[in-house]
Structure formats: structure tokens, C-alpha cells
Amino acid sequence: MPSTSTAQRLAKGQKEISVSEFFEKNRQILGFDSPVKSLIMGVKEAVDNALDACEEAQMLPDITVQIEKVDQKEYRVTVEDNGPGIMPTSMPNVFGRLLYGSRFHAVRQSRGQQGIGISATIMYGQITTGKAATARSKVEGAEAAKEIDIVIDTKKNMPVILREDYIPWNEVEHGTRVSFYMNGRYVNGRQSVYEYLRQTAIVNPHARITFIDPDGKRHFFDRATDVLPPRTKEIKPHPDGIELGTLMNMAKATKERSLVKFLQNDFNRVSERVAREICSASMLPETTRPSQMTLESCKKLLDGIGQVKIMAPQVDCLSPIGGNLIRKGLKHVLDDVKPEFYAPPVTRDPKVHSGNPFLVEVGIVYGGGLPRDQTVQIYRFANRVPLLYQQGACVITKAIENTDWRRYGLEQRGGSGIPFGPAIILVHVASTKIPFTSEAKEAISSIPQIQEEIELALKACGRHLKTHLNKREQKNKTRAKFEIVQEIIPLMAEKTAGILGKPVPDLRGTITKIMDVVWIDSSVTFEKGRHKVDVTIYNYTPKQQRFSIHTIVPNGCLDEKRCSLAPSEVKDGEKVSWELPRITSTEIYKLSYELSGLDAEAYQDVDLYVSGINPVYVMGADPLPGDWDVEGLNYTESEAAEPEPDPEEAEEEPDYDESGEDLNDDQ
């Protein structure tokens, strides 16, 4: 066959592929690669949209998900929300066209960003069942809802409306309901619709979610708070890491007529001063016309941007879950396993990847009933959406694997890979643009900046874990020593005395000499809406001791009248100090206080601090941190108590070693 004809034959075969045709043939890219996962994907896309719409309109979401079994393979999924609704004219494109949406161009945190999800779901349903989807929506003030039966013409990527009606929908003021048929398989377990909704509820405590499973059983995830997360603000692109191509497009499109104004008005965090600095660092006149900038001058500008220090983006374009909610969410999930320790969650400051702000949050839970001989469990979230699949492809997993957990008390062969131990590691990445590895949005790409931030957060949280484990070990050792001393010494004394025919001596002084420790124990009991805290202080030192003890209580809850000793100070309604009386050697002193107005589980761990005594002699309380006056003691506490500061770990902004990337990837 002469080669010209190959070229001609190839040319003849070449044609355009419509985006929906592409995804029809590659639906695994959208996450529709197994029946179980497909059903979860379908629910997820519809719920993501509902949550986004409610957040957009600042409404408390009330979402109902129903899955009905049609036959052996086919299910019907219905998702209804109380959101602002969709304009009747927009409905065909929203539900029937891929790559169509409102959030793609916005620099703001949201769940949907691609304009693919719900229409891809409808397309998948149509491919596997041959049936149309039905969408109904009512906007506030409208008299009726619009309802459409819709399929997608995949060759053209255009909606085809099979039926449209206006129908009364008096039960609701506004909202959207979409239902579609799809092949799938309903299961229970770690990767299931139920689990997806449960994890969604954890990180969206303002949402109320009702789930009706195929057996008709109702599951109800009530909202834990009526406070909406603040609506994330849309910002301009941040100049850090911006791509040359993007910069050139922006320069071409701007309305500004000088470079300095362009920088100042089209970018996030560029003040006039910074804009001038950039111009000077780029060696470009401030009056340069952006629209006339050449490739060369754009490259200079990019270099200039790289030389000027620009503030990190505002946090308000992002919606972190926050330490309290992370802790609460985890506690809620782990009710049954009763972990021994919740490391204070770490929320990092916003950073930027390719001009997109992002931040990382990490929480670690340890011990209790968590399985000891397995790899740790990883909970991954991106913009408050749980990621159940493709753990191995995710930068979160890579960052965990790339961290030497042996330093933080977990078992890990060779210091890399997923560690073993009774722990859960939760990581949330929030960004105005999450760089997912595929349209299925199941895993985050290994962007070096993001991996670095996750690793720093993991290390910070890991240090809390290590501190706890060190304390536990120290306490266990001291307790063991104490028990041995208390048992053996009297026996030895008795025996010796018997042999020598002398009376058994008083050994308390000897024991205290050996122990040389002030031992502090605390316990909390809850009864009739009140927490009672008992603190017991044993002076096992050979000297008398006089010191102060401090703790933090939930604001305004301390019942000062019911303290066994009046506090010497109560600061900001939460920082309580007691000046203890003199405690002589071998004496035991008991202190108690009461809290009122709290839920039972709202106060379980007592963190105690001491001052006026060398803290190396104290077991069961930490030295009072230097910033007792400062907010967020919980966090700084462990840093102050850090037993072995680790010189190898630069906590803040190490120069990122890019040469590591080929080694770190895919290990």
C-alpha cells in the first residue's frame, strides 16, 4: 500500500469528536466505571449542585435523596433541594450539555467547577437505561415549576427536550428536583451512597440531608448548626505562579490602559505600591500599554512578579471547615471506637498554586478501638466534598506516604508509605480551583505546592500526636515505677526489719525521694446537666510544694460558687487559675470545680497547666504557655510542650526542593 494512501486514508478518517461523544466512550473518566461507583457518582453530582446552589443563595440546605430499585441492575435516583431554583430558560443547558456552567470562570471555592457533573450523570443514565431524566425547578416568586424530560444528543452535545410543562408545585417555595434512571448497584459499607452522605454531613454541618434507601428506609442527617458557612468571595487571580499564557490573555483583555493600573486592578493583593515595585522589577515602564505587550515584555513581567513579595490571598475566598468542626465531625463518626486522643486540628494559612488560593486542614485521631494492625484510615475532602475513590492517585495520599511517621509514633516500613497503626488522618483541601486528576473529581493532582502544604500540616499535627504519645509513655513509665516502688520498698523494708529484728520504718520519705514527682490526675463526671471535675495532686517529692494550677473551660460555664477553692483569677470567662495552698511532702491535695450549661460530650478532656514549679517534676500537667494571654491555647500548648524540637524539619516554608518530585511521585 503506497504511503500517500495511508496519509489520505488517515485524513479521511479524521473528524471532530463531540465532548459528549468523547465521554460517552470514556465514561470511566467521569467515574462511571463500576455499577457501585456509578450510583454514588450520580448522587454526588446532584448533591454537590444542591449544596452549591444553596450556599450561593445563602439558604440553609434541606436535601432529600431517594434511590429506588427498578430491576436487577436499574435504579432511579431523585435529589430534591430547597435552593434558589434554576431559571426555566437555563434548565436545558444545565442538565443537557457538558462543559456548560456558571462556576467555571469564577475564582471562588465551590464544589462544581467543571460544568460536567450533572449532565454527564444524565448522559450515563441515558446510555445505560435508554431513559430520559426529569428535572423540575421553581424559582422564588414563580407561580409554577417548570418540568422537563430531557436527553442529550451526544453527537452534538446539545439537550433534547422530550416534554416540557409548567406544573404547580405548591409544597415548595423554591427548589429543584432532578431524577434519573441509571444502571448501578446499591451496597452498604465503606464506599457507599450512605457513607458519602454521612461524610458530606460531617463537613457540611449546616445541611439537613434525608436519605431514602432502596428498601424505603429513611436515614436522617440533621443539621448540627443553623449558621451558614460565610459565602465565599469571588476574587481576582493572584499573581503568584500565574502562567505566561494566562498573563498574556489578561493583558490583551484588560480595560486598563497602563501596566501599573492593570496590575493593581486585575489582580488579587496588588496594591499601587506593589504594582510599582513589579513594574520596576520587570524593568517595564509603568505606562506600558497592556494590550500592546509583546511576548518578551510579558516574560519580563512574569519575572518581575516572581521577584516581588506579594501578600497571601485573603482567606474569605475559601471556606475551611475549621478545627472545631473537624474535631466535632470526627467525634461524631467515632462514637463507637472511643479514640484515646484527638490531635488538635491544624489549619494552614492560604497559599497559591498557579494563581489559585488554597488552604489545607489536617486532623489526626489515635487509639481507642481503632484497629492496630492495619494501615491508618485516610479521610480525604476537597472543598467540603468527601473523596471516596482513587485514594492511590491523590496528592493527599502521596503527602502521607512521603512523611516519616516513625517520628510521630506510627509504624512505617522504611519511613515511607502509608503508616500502620490505630489512627485516622483527615485532610481537607479547600481551593478556588481544586486540580483534580480527572473529571470524576476523585483525587487531587500532585501539585508540588499543595503537596508541600499538606506535608507541613501533617507534620504539625503529627507533632501533637507525638507529644501525646510521649506524655503517655512517660506517664506509663512513671506509673510503673511508682507501682514498683510502692510495692517493693515496703516489702524489702519489712523483710530487712524482720531479719534485723527492728521495727518497719516509715518509708514515705524514701518513696518520695525515689519518685521525686508531683503527680496530677483529673476526672470528669457528668450528672444533671453539670460537669464535675476532680483534680488530685500527689506530692511525691521530698519537699513541700507551692504552685498555681490553670485550665481553660468553655466560655462562661464555670460555676465559681461550686469550686472547692476559689479561683485566683478568671480571665476572658475561660482561663481559670488557682493558687494552691502549700502541699507538704507525701501530702495529697484535692481540687474540684463544676461547669454548667454544656452538653455531655462538650467537655471531656481536661488540659491542666502549672506555674511556679519546675515543670520537669510535674506529671499530668503542662507548663503554662508563655502566651496564656493569647487565643488558641490549645494549639500553642503542644508546641510549647514539644519535647524534642526537630532540627531536620523546617516548620515554615522550606525552599521547596523540586528535584524531589521525580522521586516522590507514585511511590
Place this chain on the structure above:
Amino acid sequence: MPSTSTAQRLAKGQKEISVSEFFEKNRQILGFDSPVKSLIMGVKEAVDNALDACEEAQMLPDITVQIEKVDQKEYRVTVEDNGPGIMPTSMPNVFGRLLYGSRFHAVRQSRGQQGIGISATIMYGQITTGKAATARSKVEGAEAAKEIDIVIDTKKNMPVILREDYIPWNEVEHGTRVSFYMNGRYVNGRQSVYEYLRQTAIVNPHARITFIDPDGKRHFFDRATDVLPPRTKEIKPHPDGIELGTLMNMAKATKERSLVKFLQNDFNRVSERVAREICSASMLPETTRPSQMTLESCKKLLDGIGQVKIMAPQVDCLSPIGGNLIRKGLKHVLDDVKPEFYAPPVTRDPKVHSGNPFLVEVGIVYGGGLPRDQTVQIYRFANRVPLLYQQGACVITKAIENTDWRRYGLEQRGGSGIPFGPAIILVHVASTKIPFTSEAKEAISSIPQIQEEIELALKACGRHLKTHLNKREQKNKTRAKFEIVQEIIPLMAEKTAGILGKPVPDLRGTITKIMDVVWIDSSVTFEKGRHKVDVTIYNYTPKQQRFSIHTIVPNGCLDEKRCSLAPSEVKDGEKVSWELPRITSTEIYKLSYELSGLDAEAYQDVDLYVSGINPVYVMGADPLPGDWDVEGLNYTESEAAEPEPDPEEAEEEPDYDESGEDLNDDQ
């Protein structure tokens, strides 16, 4: 803010997103997520296209890849091939438009399938450097090459030609050269352009690849064979697992006017008899008009297809690498570590996923200088393309993790996860459509049918490994026993004889009674273009032995004149048998033979077989397989020698337990 306005505001923001705009913002999905990887991706897309085009035209590929450093971040990549060329009119769309191509609709194995790769690469280059790409192509018989400078209008996903010329390109008869600038980083190591090209050469031994690195150094991967892999045949969709939607589209589009003809002519492997069976199983008249089939009758048809046994697809739409080339490729790579064992590669028969034929090949290498205290190395290939990234996301990795390697002699905590040990596992998946997890084509989705096939192939290959390790252990044990016996018994005898004042007895009979084994050792030496093989047979049994010994030599290489004993038979020029003379107890017999005309490394391992003796008494040779007459002895050998058939493992087609999928995924 009233909600209507939210709906209106959202509606106003909604717009179409062009596919190139989408990938511009989500270039990590295309694999452009780090500078190192981007450079590899760019080379890969261009090389994939070159190999595909040459294969299409049945030409032996001659490909030159050059990478030049422009500045700190910027590189220029040039890839030139001797393929059939691209028609001048097609060039703009091929290089300047995403989702445009000739291979998307074909049911045939090829590297590119998406119509995204090269244009996405050019787009990435344009975004990061602002520079146009240059493409030049000449088709056979043309007087000049067409050359264009091209950029992509990402808002419209359309090519923009900045320059076009016809220029003489007399050095070549036909071919294509594309060069583009991109931000990247050139590195060496496990994930590098060099490694990608090296692995490409391994699985494409018919290609000649020249690589000029940024330092100007030339690396040359010569072709190992002049035989082109047969051009894969385009086939019709196979009915197995076909989607309802696809079926409905096919029924609507067919030219056939009866169901039975439609089935027979539009599908792979459906004969008239099978077509009739399907009609009857579907309870649809054979004369049904396909174009008028309803949703209900299409569903019935799908059910009917599921009930009828349909032949697996022909292998000729696929291009397996083949056991020999896998072994050769691996040997080539592992020259320096000298592994102790290459398990005979396993190639499974073609199977079907969603109507797409596929097959799986697996090879395992063990021991030698491979690192012992690390996880095994995994080499992944899809349609002869090495996959260097996203190992954790790939069904190949999942299948490996899901296999209990402890049964096959590798260390693996809890029987799941990537095993540890001195081994390399190579897996190649060939398919008319590889279901990649994303457009970056770095990992294969967890399609249950594919995972199952990989696991079966891994187990089959794992059994070879286990057989080898068992033999080795048995041999080591026997050798240890032998050494002890040979050392201790004479010492004991001497001592005892001394005490009793008697002469030291002849112990050979005693030793053979204890050992009771025929020990066969072999060694190969290479000198002056000849292989000399020495086989030593020790009769450590108390009886005389008479048996035959057999081996396979490369065809026609045996120099019969130089055998120490004339063979009793030489079958097919390669199967050689010797009838050995009687060997008395404690006697040592030596056999030698020579081979000529082979490269040094072409003959290193001697596989010996015995007959006429109970094989349980023989160390160092296997029982002669029952199918000594059948080709592929290498493979059946280990199965015959299988020491412990494993009842828990169904080798062929276990009913796939779908309920496993939620557990297996992402572990």
C-alpha cells in the same frame, strides 16, 4: 437578596466552556501537573503518534527525539518520524484542535485514541511559553513538505495558522516533524524522558529511536527486529457487555433491515446461527426491523445477548508483546542486576470489556541484584506504551495489591498491598480501547473484567515463581543435608572406629542411603562463539539407575558431533534426548554438549527433564512433561511441576464476585 435574583444571577453566569478552555484550566488532567512530567508528556504524545502512524502504514519506525534547553525553565522538543506523513489540509486540525482524530471511532488497538494528545501538548506549550509550535509533514510522492506555525484559539478550540509554507525537504521521502516550546524540567532517573524512551524501545523492538538530550548527547535505541508487529485489524463491536445506549444507537444507524442480519453483520463473532439464537433468547422475531426497535425490545435483546455464549474476539485486533519479547525486553533492562529467575511470561486469551476486546500479559523477574527490602517494582504498559505515573490509580496496581503474594513466595503484610521482595512484575494490557482514568493516559481504570484477567495472569505467573522458589529451597535443603552428611558421618565413623580399634568403614553406601537422591548439576560456558554445557549426574541412591535426560536448545544450534554422548533423539531441531548408560550407586556421570551460532546471552539457563526414573528422587531436573511434543514447553513445564495445586484458586474464569468491588477498590 431574594432568591429569584440568585437564580437569575446564576443563569446570567452560565455559559458554554470550550473544550480547550476547559483543559487550559485543568491541564493537570492532561498530565501537565509538574515541570518534569510535562516534558515527558510532550515527548510521549509526539512519539505515540509517530509509532501509530508508522504502524498504520506498515513502515519500520525511525524516530528522532531532541530536547534543547532554551532557558532556566523553557525547553524545545522536536520529534521527527519517517511515517506516512499528514495531508496538508489535515495538519491544522491534527495539531491545533482538541478532540479531533482518526482513531477515536475505530475498534482497533492503537496508542492514541482520544484525539487530544498532541494538540493538548501544543496548547500547554503555548500557555507556558507564549510561543507557537511548528509542524512539517511530507507525504510520499509529494514534491515538498508543508510547514506551519500554529497556535490554538482556546476560546473556540480552533487552530490559528501563523505561517504556512511549502518547503523542500529532500532528505526524507515522507515523514512528519513537530517541534514546540514548553516549560519543563529535564531530569534523569526512574521517571524521565530517557526512561520513557527506553521502556518504549523494550516493548516496540521494531522501532529505532534516537534521542538527543539537552547536553547534545545522543542515545541510540536500535531496533531489535525488522519484523513489524502485524497491523491490528479493525473489528466490529463485540456484543459482550455492550451498553444499552450503544445498542440503541447501532440499531438506529444500521443499514440492515432485519434483526438477525443486524446482529450478524454489525457485530464481531456473531454467525447466523448465533444471531438466530440471540433472537430466540430475546424472544424477538428475527425479522424485527432494527430501526423500529423500542427501548423495551432493545432491553430484551440485551438480555438475549447475555444468555447466548459468544466466541471471544479474534486476537488479531490486538497486538500483544508476546512471551519471548517480554523476556528479552526484561533481560535487556536487567543486564546489570542479573536476576536469578525469569518466570515464563503468561499471555491470557482475549476477553471483552463493554464490547472492547482486551488481553493481559504478565512477566515476573526474581532475585539476583534486585533490592530485597523494598516493594517489588511494577512495570506497567498499555498498548505498548509505558505508564510511568499514577501507579496508585491503576487497575494493574490494584490487581497486584489484591493478590495474596505470600502464596507465591513474596513477603506481604496481611496478604494484600504491594508485596516486598527482590522482584519486578511487568503487566501489559492491550485493548481496542484502554479505559484510562483520565486524558493523561497514565493509569487504567478499575474495570472489574480487566482486574480479574490481570489477577488470573498474575497468579499463573506467580505459580511459576513459587515453583522456582520451592525448587530452590528443596535444592538448598538437600545440599545442606548433603554437606552435613558428607562431613559428619566420616568424622563419626573415624571416631567410632578409633574407639573400637577397628578400621574406618567405606561409608559411601551409608551416605547414599541417607541421601537417596540423583543430583543433577549443569553449567554453561561461552567461548569463541560456542556454548559448552556440562551436566554432572551424581547417583546418591543405594541402587543403580538408568534413565533418559532431555533438554530444549535453540532451534538448529546443537552441534551433534560435539556431544559427549550421542543423542538418542533430536526432535524438531530443538528437543534433544539422551539415553544415559547405567549409573551405579555412588557413581558420578558427566554429560556435555555444545551449541554454536548463538549470542553469549542467548543461552544461559539449562532446563533439564528426566524420564524413566521416579522424579521424586531427582534434584535439578523436572519430570518430562506429558506434552513434550507440544510447542511452548517452557510454559507447560512449570505447570507439570506444580508442587501444590491450590484448591482455593480457580485458574479459569471463576464467577466474578461483583460484591468484592467495593472492598477491592482503593485498598
